[in-house]
Amino acid sequence: MSHNSLLLLIPWGLQAEEWKVAGDEQFAPYxxxxxxxxxxxxxxxxxxxxVMHEAKIPYSLRLYPWQRVKRMLERHDVTMAFQFVGTPERMQQYELVGPIRTGSTVFMTTEKTAIADWxxxxxxxxxVIxxxxxxxxxxxxxxxxxxxxxSAQNPRQLVSMLLAGRIDIIVGDRVQLMYFVREQRAEQSVRILAKSLVEMPRYVAFSKGDRDRADTFAAALARLRDAGVLDTLYQRWQ
Structure with a gap:
């Protein structure tokens, strides 16, 4: 199929318009x-x-504090935002596409807390969680x-509060929490409870009713997944 034929599959008007994309600025390593x-x-x-390159859509991508990301999407200041969890509430609020990946949500604590598991x-x-x-x-x-x-504004601050003994247990994405623990060279000071809270798929979100753009992104995401491109990216960050 030619490049021009591919463009015909994208609803006219979405081809040249630049999408404004927003994500969380403090969600390392994601x-x-x-x-x-x-x-x-x-x-x-x-x-x-x-995915945006695969869909051949011009875009600008910027990261902001998470609360601002949500407000920008609600006010239609951005076309698309990431990375949302797929809760029923979120599915009612937005057009969710994905998941782009799945993360394990866990509880992390220190030796000062007696709990062995839950x-x-x-x-x-x-x-206190x-x-x-x-x-x-x-x-x-x-x-x-x-x-x-x-009171934590971001996961890095959450890890610091745990290490300082201000709270007993924290909850969050396993890879992310360990990223910030390693940043403080505190691997020996923490432990993760064996039972995960949930395996949490992460989605991109469009404004409710914005089905054309959502479907365009979903199709490009599926092509990359089938081609093995997503797995290659995942492995680089493990």
Whole structure:
């Protein structure tokens, strides 16, 4: 199929228009900016960029604080945002496409906390659990009557609070939490409870009703997945 034929498959009007794409600036190693050059980096950044190139759609991609990312999408200031969890609430709010990858959400603690593992959320009730303000984790956990500390603005701060002994347990993506633990050379100070909270698929989100763009992105994502391109990117960041 020729390049021109491929363009005919994209709804006219989406071809030349630049998509504004936003992601979380403090979600390393999935999306982050470095102080030296302010360039978006990370696994999810590379995944999204690969899909946009495959779809042959012009775009600009910038990273912001997560709460601002959500507001920008709600106000239609951006075309698309990433990386959302696929909760029922999020599925009602947005057109979700993906998943672009799946991460394991876990509980991390230190030797100062007696808990060995957990079977039900009630097992966590004696402890103060740290989570990032504005994040959704898993439906039952999000609704559970637990003692929470939501003062952390980002996962790096959450890890620092755990290491400082300010909270008992933190919740988050396994790869990400360990990235920040290694950053502080504190691997020997933490432990991850064996039972995961959930295997959490991550999605890109479009405004509700924006089906044409969502379908265009989904088709390009599927082509890259089938070609093995996504697996190659995943392995680079493991």
């Amino acid at each position: 999306s982050f900016v470095t102080l030296d050059d302010d360039q978006p980096r990370g696994l999810d950044v590379e995944l999204v960029e690969a 079977r039900s959320l009630d097992d966590l009730s004696p402890y 740290g989570q990032v303000r504005g994040y959704a984790y898993q439906a039952d956990f999000d609704k559970a009557d637990l003692r929470r500390d939501s």
